[in-house]
Amino acid sequence: MSTNDQRAFDAILSMAQNLLRRTSTKTGLAITPEMIDAELNKLEMLMEDDFAVVDREQLVDELIRRYSHTVGRNATLSDDSDHVPWLTAERKRDWLYWRRYSEYMEAKIPLVALDALDEATDEVLGHLEDPNREGDWDRRGLVVGHVQSGKTGNYTGLICKAADAGYKIVIVLAGLHNNLRAQTQIRLDEGFLGFATLANVEDLPAVGVGLIDADHSIRPNYATNRTENGDFTKAAAAKLGVTPEQRPWLFVVKKNKTVLERLLGWIRNRVADYTDPVTGRKIVTNLPILVIDDESDHGSVDTGEDVVDENGKPDLEHQPTTINRLIRSILNHFARSAYVGYTATPFANIFIHDKGTTEEHGPDLFPAAFITNLAAPSNYIGPGRVFGSASSTAADLPLTRPLAEAEYAPWVPPKHRNGFRPKWNGSAKIPVSLEEAIRSFIYACAVRKLRGQGNRHSSMLVHVTRFTSVQNEVVGQIAEYVRELRGRYQRGIDLAETESLMHSEYEEKFRPGMARIRTELVEDEKLADFAWAQIREVLPDVIADIKVREINGSAKDALDYVDNEGTGLKVIAVGGDKLARGLTLEGLCTSYFLRTARMYDTLMQMGRWFGYRDGYLDVCRLYTTHELIEWFGHIADAAEELRQEFDNMVAAGATPKDFGLRVKSHSVLTVTSRAKMRNARPMSFTYSGDLLQTIVFPNRADEIGLNFKAADRFISGLGTAHDLNEQQHLVEGQKWSGHLWRNIPAQQVTTFLRAYRTHPASFRIMSPLIADFIDEMNKDGELTSWTVALIGKDSASAEDEAVIAGLKLAMLTRRKTVDHDDRYSIKTLISPRDQAIDLTEGQWKAALELSRETWRRDTERNEGKEPPTEPRGPATRKVLGEGWSKSGVPAVPKRGLLMLYLLDPAASEIPALKGADPIVAFAISFPGSSSERRVSNAAYMANSVMWGALNDWVD
Known part of the structure; x- marks a missing residue:
């Protein structure tokens, strides 16, 4: 397809989408192939020349594909302190930059995705300040997307809206390399400026949005260009000047010491219009600034030491690392400033100290105003699906x-x-x-x-x-x-x-x-x-x-x-x-x-x-x-755990400063670079609200046998078992295969855990450490009583059956994920619904309600397109431990749930396990708790917010 043919194809797509939207809105009907065909018939009479050069069947296929997509719901944690709500439909009515960007994107993405982009950028912009608001203000936020999921398109839309609203200077921090900066400049040429910023060319050709609206009177100004060496230069700094009356200025710059120092010098010498008589700091009072930090976890985080003193107070003379210092200094020279970091991997951003403020550079880049999690469209392919x-x-x-x-x-x-x-x-x-x-x-x-x-x-x-x-x-x-x-x-x-x-x-x-x-x-x-x-x-x-x-x-x-x-x-x-x-x-x-x-x-x-x-x-x-x-x-699991924690915090109405994130560590992976984690320490931590499951086992028959004997002794001492399908709390329609015991004293559970040998490669699941945690919680009267479930496969043949402590159970089959010389590793152990065993009807309904409230319809997170019909694990643990205020369900943090399983050694495909005892595996669902009881280990790293809440640092 030639360039002209592609333009014809895109033009028809754009028109067809708009017609289909109007028809669907008017009739209330979903888009069907027949509806698509009918609208294309109408368009063909109006766009005969365009239809002559395109493949109609290809058009139909593309429209069907687009209308099959869904987009999940975003989630935001925010702190509206010193924030004045301002973004209304009336304010948006005459916006030009967003209108033409929206029209430009119509041919590129489905309308459902365009609507989601509009909603997401409104969400972010609304959490920033009205650029017309008088006085001093500063807003800092973080947008978390998925890798390669369209973050550039999102912040391009945000820039268009910010410029429409009245932000006068827009700085985009675009990575560390020239080619990445140039790539970003090209994207913004197409989506915001409307012309190609070629070097040494007077008549710049229209591109992207400029082909939709060629009005030169609304063209933004630019200080950088799309060439490899088109960054902010010394020559530009020497002659460039701005005034409040001018159209917005765009700077696309590298996170580079020389470039940022040059930009900072230009702001001080050519833009600042006021000098603080006390500090001598030059300030820009008449131009609101928006800084977009692309890949904000990379290069921008302060990796210096001693951000705070031994009492947790900011060190006002602390010297941040170079790039961090320069970004903060740029923001600190504006009386009205907004900063939005974009990243798909916020593992470094959450370790930014929320109190890292200095007199010279101002506050650190902690997203104190908001954190927005963007959901992925259904056609996104990310780590969860790959x-x-x-x-x-x-x-x-x-x-x-x-x-x-x-x-x-x-x-x-x-x-x-x-x-x-x-x-x-x-x-x-x-x-x-x-x-x-x-x-x-x-x-x-x-x-x-x-x-x-x-x-x-x-x-x-x-x-x-x-x-x-x-x-x-x-x-x-x-x-x-x-x-x-x-x-x-x-x-x-x-x-x-x-x-x-x-x-x-x-x-x-x-x-x-x-x-x-x-x-x-x-x-x-x-x-x-x-x-x-x-x-x-x-x-x-x-x-x-x-x-x-x-x-x-x-x-x-x-x-x-x-x-x-x-x-x-x-x-x-x-x-x-x-x-x-x-x-x-x-x-x-x-x-x-x-x-x-x-x-x-x-x-x-x-x-x-x-x-x-x-x-x-x-x-x-x-x-x-x-x-x-x-x-x-493992990383996909860690990222999902982070997002689930985030969703629960959103449901609870928390702020970013309340957001004490915990990020899963790994035996050979670190969360982020050691330098970026100077504000994170190995800490005394809690298992409260967590699900632990064994997924790594020995591949020697004698070690498997020792764990089987430990489980056999434990189960034999539990007393008479209930059939799982005869339990008194059974929710109608839910069935399990196995056995159940209630009101088991904690000491019996900890004795089993200390006898069970977890594999050394299982750094997070260490049974003696888990037993220590239960002992600690018992001191506050929590986790004193346990429900124990021995769970088997629902439908099984005689070959799947095993016997433990005189009880028959169908063994599970779990294939190994990777060949290891010293262990048998599986992807996951439990079925998601297993954590709901022994919930009362009220607890089941409350957990289901919370599960639906935190459901984002995010295909990448394997959430499905329909709301959940069963409680999800994080919601179940929250309801059991902390209650759920909307349903009035009381908390029951005294009760833990231990789930036991037998794995078929033959399914491991490990020759050494042929004829071995069944592999005993366990999972523990800990209810959430506000107890400050902790055990010490470095398996989790906590950010400064969590430390402050715990006041429990470990060097």
């Missing part, structure tokens, strides 16, 4: 191709030095696994070409080392392999063996994989399938179009997507840090990823494969290590 939900394991993940160590380590070992030269079987060439990944990318490009997406960008990411010298070697080896393939298909020399390999590989692996992905992950989209003969026909041209680029700080290559807009760039991008964060790889289909960063935020940001893959998700593949798959699964 690496599996609680019910799937790594072996079940259709998008991933796990690599055994032997498939990559001889080529690029996990540990190597700068100057290392990769070799495979003694030659300077890529390994077989990377050859396979490149062929996978070629198939993806061929399928997309056959689907009419040949003029769209397609990218492959290769990320195997942080050293540029090694990256350079990798580029050469990949380029040589692509040259060989190109030559064979163009000249037909030595082609037979290669073609035979690719033919069988496509038909036996790639094509069946496509079908599986369509079945499991693609919703409401018709994706055409192709036989090898069709792929073979376009293969020579596809291979000929592929470019290999080195993307790092020393290479001169660039991802020139804009220059190839009409034809589509087909690129294999080899890089390091420049590809690790923020930089968007357009049309990313294939990733070969070996980099082993061990920080939650860095590792998650390296996952550039997350995002939107409409029309080609089934051709996407991720080649990575078993270990990385396990780590990403």
